[in-house]
Amino acid sequence: MSKEKKYRKKKKLGHYPFISVILSMTLALFILGLFALLITTTSSLTKVIQQNVEMQVYLNSNLSEPQQLRISKSLASKAYILKGEDIESVRFISKKEAAEKFIEDTGEDFMEFLGDNPLKDAYIIKISSDFHSSEKMLEVQKDIEKINGVFEVIYTNNMVQSINENITKISIVLLSISILLFIVIGILINNTIKLALFSQRFLIRSMQLVGATKGFIRKPFIYRSILHGIVSAIIAAALLYGLLAYGSEQLEGLAELQNQQMQLIIFGGLILTGIIIATFSTYRAMQKYMAMSLDELY
Incomplete structure (x- = not known):
C-alpha cells in the first residue's frame, strides 16, 4: 500500500499538466481573438458609417x-x-x-x-x-x-466632424487596449508554461546527468509546446466561430459586418501567436531550469 502511494506521488510530481496548459492557453487566445474580431467589426461599422456621409x-x-x-x-x-x-x-x-x-x-x-x-x-x-x-x-x-x-x-457639418472625432478616439483606445492585451496574454501564457515545466525540472536534470546536450533536452519540450499552441488556437478559433454564428442569429445586421477573409486571417494569427508565445516561453523556462543547481531545483 505504501509503495503504491509513493508511486502515485512520484507520478504526480513529474506529471506534465496538459489539460491546465491547454485550457489556460485556449482562454488567453480566445480573449485575444475576441478582441481582434471586435476591432474588425468596429472597422466594418466605421466603414458603413462613412459610406453614409x-x-x-x-x-x-x-x-x-x-x-x-x-x-x-x-x-x-x-x-x-x-x-x-x-x-x-x-x-x-x-x-x-x-x-x-x-x-x-x-x-x-x-x-x-x-x-x-x-x-x-x-x-x-x-x-x-x-x-x-x-x-x-x-x-x-x-x-x-x-x-x-x-x-x-x-450637408450636416457637425455630424461629419463628430464622426471624424469619434473614429479617431475609438481607434486610439482600441490600439492601446490591443497592445496592452497582447502583453498581458503573453505574460499569462509564459507563466502557465513556466509553472507547467516546474514539474519537469528533475527530469531535465536527469537528462543532463546522463550527458544529453541542451539542444537534445529542449527538442521534445519545444515540439510539445508547438503542439499545445496549435491545439489551443484551434479550440479558441472554434469557440469564436461558434460565438459569431450565434451572435449573427441573435443580432440583426451583425452578419453584414463580418468579413470572412479577416476572420480567416485572425484564426491563422491565433495559431501563429500560440506557437510563437508557447515556443518562446518554453525556451526561456528550459534555459532557466537547465542553468539551476541541484539545491535551487529543490
Whole structure:
C-alpha cells in the first residue's frame, strides 16, 4: 500500500499538466481573438458609417432631363464621390418623391394650402472617406455649387466632424487596449508554461546527468509546446466561430459586418501567436531550469 502511494506521488510530481496548459492557453487566445474580431467589426461599422456621409445637391427649377443627366454625369466623375460595387453614389430624388415622403412622414399635405410643390429636384451623393474632414467637405460643397444648374448644396457639418472625432478616439483606445492585451496574454501564457515545466525540472536534470546536450533536452519540450499552441488556437478559433454564428442569429445586421477573409486571417494569427508565445516561453523556462543547481531545483 505504501509503495503504491509513493508511486502515485512520484507520478504526480513529474506529471506534465496538459489539460491546465491547454485550457489556460485556449482562454488567453480566445480573449485575444475576441478582441481582434471586435476591432474588425468596429472597422466594418466605421466603414458603413462613412459610406453614409451624404450631401444633398438641389437643382434649379424647370431643368430638362438632358440638363439633369449632364449634372449627374458631372457629379459621378468627381474624385470625391464614393465609388464601389453595390453602392449608389449618385441618387436622384424628384420633387414629387420628396413631397410624397414629407407627407408620409408628417401626415400633412402642404400642397393643399400652398397649391404648388415648392420643393426642388435633388441628387443625394455619397462622399469618399478621404474627403470627410471639415475643410475638404467645404471644398467639395463649393466645387459642386459651381456646376451649372445647381441651386444649393447642403450637408450636416457637425455630424461629419463628430464622426471624424469619434473614429479617431475609438481607434486610439482600441490600439492601446490591443497592445496592452497582447502583453498581458503573453505574460499569462509564459507563466502557465513556466509553472507547467516546474514539474519537469528533475527530469531535465536527469537528462543532463546522463550527458544529453541542451539542444537534445529542449527538442521534445519545444515540439510539445508547438503542439499545445496549435491545439489551443484551434479550440479558441472554434469557440469564436461558434460565438459569431450565434451572435449573427441573435443580432440583426451583425452578419453584414463580418468579413470572412479577416476572420480567416485572425484564426491563422491565433495559431501563429500560440506557437510563437508557447515556443518562446518554453525556451526561456528550459534555459532557466537547465542553468539551476541541484539545491535551487529543490
